[in-house]
Amino acid sequence: MAMELRYNPLIGEWIMVSSVREARPWQPSDRCPFDEGNEETGVGWRFLILPNKFPMLSPNAPKVRGVNGFKAKRSLGYCMVIVESPKHDLKDLHEIPLDDLTLVMKGVRDQMIKLEGTGFVKYIYFFRNKGKEIGVSLTHPHSQMYALPYIPLRIRLELRNMRRHMRRTGKCLLCSILDEEVKLGERVLYTNGEFYVVKPYYSMWPYEIHVIPRRHVQKMTQLTDDELVKLADALRVTTAMLDNVLGRDMPYIMAFHQGPVKNDESYHMHVEFYPMLRDASKLKYAAGVEWGLWTFTYDSLPEDKARELRETCRKVAPILNPLGNCT
Numbered sequence: 001m002a003m004e005l006r007y008n009p010l011i012g013e014w015i016m017v018s019s020v021r022e023a024r025p026w027q028p029s030d031r032c033p034f035d036e037g038n039e040e041t042g043v044g045w046r047f048l049i050l051p052n053k054f055p056m057l058s059p060n061a062p063k064v065r066g067v068n069g070f071k072a073k074r075s076l077g078y079c080m081v082i083v084e085s086p087k088h089d090l091k092d093l094h095e096i097p098l099d100d101l102t103l104v105m106k107g108v109r110d111q112m113i114k115l116e117g118t119g120f121v122k123y124i125y126f127f128r129n130k131g132k133e134i135g136v137s138l139t140h141p142h143s144q145m146y147a148l149p150y151i152p153l154r155i156r157l158e159l160r161n162m163r164r165h166m167r168r169t170g171k172c173l174l175c176s177i178l179d180e181e182v183k184l185g186e187r188v189l190y191t192n193g194e195f196y197v198v199k200p201y202y203s204m205w206p207y208e209i210h211v212i213p214r215r216h217v218q219k220m221t222q223l224t225d226d227e228l229v230k231l232a233d234a235l236r237v238t239t240a241m242l243d244n245v246l247g248r249d250m251p252y253i254m255a256f257h258q259g260p261v262k263n264d265e266s267y268h269m270h271v272e273f274y275p276m277l278r279d280a281s282k283l284k285y286a287a288g289v290e291w292g293l294w295t296f297t298y299d300s301l302p303e304d305k306a307r308e309l310r311e312t313c314r315k316v317a318p319i320l321n322p323l324g325n326c327t
Helices: 019-023 098-116 153-169 173-184 225-244 288-293 302-320
Strands: 003-008 013-018 048-051 072-074 078-083 123-130 142-148 188-191 195-198 209-213 252-257 270-275 277-279
Touching: 013 019, 048 098, 078 098, 098 123, 098 142, 098 225, 153 173, 153 252, 173 195, 188 225, 188 302, 195 225, 209 225, 225 270, 225 302
Parallel strands: none
Antiparallel strands: 003 013, 003 072, 048 078, 078 142, 123 142, 123 252, 188 195, 195 209, 209 270, 252 270
């Protein structure tokens, strides 16, 4: 079994290598391992946090086989699966009752608190893949959590820019961005007082949405129980908008961006949604410019998509009974 971290010196980032992943099931048509009553899940639960059976990281990772001229280290960490509901055929998070999704968020926060006490864990990443277009291997609704022994490059870049802004202005960068979005109003989609759902001015994906806490908070472990209720509410509204704006299910990636385990008060946590459709029948492909340069092209205007999403928010609100208001 090969499991290690290999360093890319050109971009300053680690690559997770794991031959264990080759054996993972691909959308089995018979019995789903996450269904209630299976050996892995048992019965009588509302949500589960399980160890990933095909991990990229492990607390018992084997020693690295050194190669001259290159840098590698043990892939110490944890990979976990969050099964959000025993119901196999739920469409998305907005079909999970608010109380149940709040319970999931509390479970994730409490698990993160435990992981932060592990000496080698430097960063915790909570994320969700939805849709076959993303490459989801199991269709039962679930999210994932990686506890990493390093701080990923994307977070390091955000942290660097947030630090610079705070040193220069004395203010949080994301707080300043949110203030401007609220002042302008045209890209704010929803708010419940604690969280704002925004179509960013600098969107990369056609229907990209960010969920931003009003309070300057670095990590999910710092959120109060009341704030987790509002977070669950904002996530339900966001996924309802995405699954209705084009009249079909929206494949997406949900990425929780939070500060490192070793706290840095200049960071401001937020949730980014990367939806993969540009219209009901066309994918937004990350191609030559996006992959080759990490420079995204946007074939419309974020403000136009914001109007579509805001109209959709108003349509789904009577069904959801959200805690806040569409703008």
